[in-house]
Amino acid sequence: MASYEEVMKLALERGFYFPSCEIYSDAPAGFWEYGPSGVSIKNKFIELWRRELVRFDNMLEIDGCQIMSKSVFVASGHISNFTDPIVRCTKCNSTFRADRFISEKTGENIPERMSDDEVNAVIQKHNLRCPNCKGEFGGVTRFNMMFRVGIGPAAEEAYLRPETCQTIFVDFARVFKTMRGKLPLGLAQVGKSFRNEIAPRQSLLRLREFYQAEIEVFCNPNRLNDVPKFDKVKDSILRLYDGSSTIQVTADEALRKELVPNKLVAYYLALLGRFYSKTGIDMTRSRFRKLSDDEKAFYSTVAYDFEVETSIGWLELVACNYRSDYDLKGHSSTSKQNLEVVDPSDQTKVLPHVFELSMGVDRSIYTILEHCYMEDDKHDDRIVLRLKPYLAPVLVGILPLMTKDGLDEKARKIHSDLKLDFDTFYDESGSIGRRYRRLEEVGAPFAVTVDKTTMEDDTVTVRDRDSMQQQRIKSSELHQFLQNALISSRQT
Ligand SMILES: [Zn+2]
Secondary structure, three states: OOOHHHHHHHHHHOOOEEEOOOOOOOOOOOOEEEOHHHHHHHHHHHHHHHHHHHHOOOOEEOOOOOEEEHHHHHHHOHHHHOEEEEEEEOOOOOEEEHHHHHHHHHOOOOOOOOOHHHHHHHHHHOOOOOOOOOOOEOOOEEEEOOOEEEEOOOOEEEEEOOOOHHHHHHHHHHHHHHOOOOOOEEEEEEEEEEOOOOOOEOHHHEOOEEEEEEEEEEEOHHHOOOOHHHHHOOOOEEEEEOOOOEEEEEHHHHHHOOOOOOHHHHHHHHHHHHHHOOOOOOHHHEEEEEOOOOOOOOOOOEEEEEEEEEOOEEEEEEEEEEEEOHHHHHHHHHHOOOOOEEEOOOOEEEOOEEEEEEEEHHHHHHHHHHHHEEEEOOOOOEEEEOOOOOOOOOOEEEEEOOOOOOHHHHHHHHHHHHOOOOOEEEOOOOOHHHHHHHHHHOOOOEEEEEOHHHHHHOEEEEEEOOOOOEEEEEHHHHHHHHHHHHHHHHHO
């Protein structure tokens, strides 16, 4: 199993991601950029999400603005509730996130809903002091994690969205009407969100600017078990964790044993599991963790975190929240607009409830890299990123064995014939072994080598990344070969 440090080293050396503004000393923490390999895997991950969730479930996708008006966040509760408790040293002014600081120092868990007075009492009880200067802490205060921006010369108050879902709630009524929606209806959006984290850390795992892929399923609260499409996923496996043990059941069993509250929730959890099983993540190291009351976000009534085990512990990749009518009610009363819709299935007017699948894209990509990282001790400890072909930044490398006798020209010709339809990489520098290694480290499933035989019979060797087996095929059949490989890998 790969460590965080190994993945990090590979990410930096092979162009997956790196710190933002890194040539400047005032580069703020918590901002990372995707390099060429990273962009490619991110885009392909999002395409897979579109394929397996958005298209599979006939959802609709929107693309909204990142800056939104203050009213949106008054209605959503973020202005008053989206805060972290902080403590400041009275002597040196160092600031810490109170709940994390306390649990790191004492092991005591500070639930999200604990009041500031209660947190103060815990600090007193353990006599906690500033770790930098031993100074005393002032009382707990609240820090709002939204980035405030000023619009125009008058600097009108607005905010960078802290989650992509608010656009979906604000736009819901219009989209439902113009697209002639039917409940339940999934509205999806992928894009950037911004949170002014007090202590960003671990590269892609806690960012201040990050990608979310969110799905809000609008549903009629009276028809949560009227979900015929559930039959399509009823045999899918769910791994449910209740805080002490994980059990593996089919979606159907989970429903019958009342481990999930209704068919709608069971259906979408199954769909999400089905999606992740296609990313290359080891699903035996995943679970849906049911959150207890004091762990849930302020708007949530039933919540599961989809978590995956990594070298640095269990990571939450997706928050699955049953948000009831919290959001539409809030936006409806703040905007004074009626956001009810007519459910065409029974012609009743209803303010829909919402079940959300809020996915962290960056964390998912980190997890995929870690789970696909393999050190092959049978073959010189080569590092192989065993990415699914449809997620690999490079599908095929094109390598002339030598740069003479026309081999390089032939290889360049093959490269230009393939590059518009596939992610290809032409490489003529260094020994063939070194070139294979570089391709394996970015997860390229295939390497095509042009050698002397190519010049005689127009065949090339195609080398498989994982088995290292080679086969000879006609260069004119490469296009079809790659096409087939992509499609068949998606079906397994
Ligand atoms: Zn101090």
